[in-house]
Amino acid sequence: MASNTFSLSYPILKRDNYQSWSIKMKSHLKALNLWEVIESDYEPNPLPENPTLIQIKKYDEDRAKTPKALSCIHSAVSEEIFSFIMTCESPKKAWEMLKQEFEGNEQTKLMQVLNFKREFEMQRMKKSETIKEYVGKLMSIVNQIRLLGESFPDQRVIDKILVSVLEIYESKISSLEDSKDLSKISLGELVNALSAVDQRRSMRGRI
Template structure:
């Protein structure tokens, strides 16, 4: 059961990024000790003709747990999505309906992965971006690809960065080539190394900004004296 020390907010699905929502929702249901009803599609115990009080209690508990699980799924989707599962009688049926409609079949998933890979290859770093912002954008696409079960190694991200960053990073990359085997450099190492270029640029901009501000103040002072 969920701990009393923290509260969980139920993830809401509005029709986009189904795979991300499904992972969050699965974790939520596991914490609430409800996932087994979806994973194994547990059926309610059939009562005999003359059930005992214990059998009736067990059946009532199972029914309450199933109703709670279905209610959780209902609460986790927007009103527009709810219409797709409103007639489902079990949490397993509701989950399967959402999966079939929004995850798609193998052909649909393949097309989505191909589109994401194409989007990844088309990315270029913008002039006003830092290396960390650019890598964050790349990893957002990569993680979407991984959600479809595709293996996408960080080495591919490293290669992408090395061939797509602007000229201002070339001297740093050249120095890395002299000191390291770039085929073995990790994504974290590369980002940290290239971030130094952004930090130096920021420091220069702050220094130049301070000098300009000082000159303007001095000029204003002389005008007042004149």
């Protein structure tokens, strides 16, 4: 008989992935209809007098949400990090404690953003990289900045690419400048155009 349930693999929180973990875990809890107990320490409404079987079943299901959500969080952290929340009796408290420990206050987040921006500006393309590998490295940093709540437009990534890629891409960039307004080109369009250079190099056996 077909089952109506489905399983989701837990993202595991480590010391260096809180931002991405929190997004994945929030989606996971929402999919299981458990996020409300994280937001509000949800408690079900008491049963009325002479409840029906349906009302009793619904009440029991709602009561089970809190321990289920806490169990999900316990299963989604490493053994080292579990020690931070092992005494928390509610999923809301456990979530807030993890957020405080790994996200920090506004000053901490600002310093993280500044460090990522500095790392972004220092990036230069290596001879062994393709344009997609280089852009992937840039976007990994950019996404960390965005996860911290800071706006970082694609145009800054485009400008960075144009001034930091290897010399072999210069002729292609010049060609684009002649045919397009580079202030309006999309990031995907630029990457696809420069990837043509990598494709030619690959065909010639140079990479």
